[in-house]
Amino acid sequence: MSAFFQLAALFLLLNVGAGLLRILRGRTTADRLLAVQLFGTTGTAILILLSLATGESAYQTIALVFAILAGVLGIVFARYGQPSAPASAQSQELKHELN
Amino acid sequence: MSLIDLITILLIGAGCFFFLAGTLGLLRLPDVFTRSHAITKADNVGLMLIMLAAALQVETWATRFKLGLIWILTLTASATVAHLIGRAALNAEQKPWEEST
């Protein structure tokens, strides 16, 4: 059973490697951040599988941190990451309010 | 091999399939909006299936509660993040992809 969990974890790690291709190739920064989101979700699954394979319950806590981290990074990126995104977003919201 | 182990293997196999679908979507789809659609849906279903398999394998209810908490957090975070990234990409005036005829 442990070997099967290891195999599934290896498969998911290969998925992460394929996601790295998208970070290297991706045209816009938003594409790259989506790939980081994939790292977060897949990483959570890998850690759960590793904790099943080894019986170490501390890995589940790291999975919890990964889950929180993905959300924080996305919100920070949407606020600061895009070139001049905050200003244009605010002006568009103002336009909506005026209309 | 007991019945629970068999169900675990089936669930993890299905979860890996959904993760593969998400990764293929990230690599093959044409723009940010379609890619975020692949990431947020397929990956969360895959994570749910793997969490169900893990919940069958662990002993205590506290651990099952923790697994459920992780899944709900991931679900909330990825829905919010997909929305935020999509809006930021629209504000940066990226055109959504249209099928060329």
Place this chain on the structure above:
Amino acid sequence: MTLQLAFDVVLIVTLVTCAWAALTAPDLLRSVVLFIAFGLLLSFVWVRLQAPDVALAEAAVGSGLTGALLLSTLNVMRQKEAQIAQESTDAARESESEQEVAVAQDS
């Protein structure tokens, strides 16, 4: 045993590729995103080395907090650069208009 070895090899290859790409990225924003991905992969390495506490710290501080701070810093830098460019074009315009006034007075 072989499965664990394969896992480690794939992890190392991905990690080194990510680090190399982060070092040679053409712009800073891309570099920061690659750094965040590198932090996530590095915390897997700590898990494989059976140091879950270090992996926890790496994921929370090394990847999340540092990544967020770097993104925020990039934003500040960009605003400063835009401000400086704006001021220099303003100064250029002012000196041009002064020269025009001087030419008009001469004639």
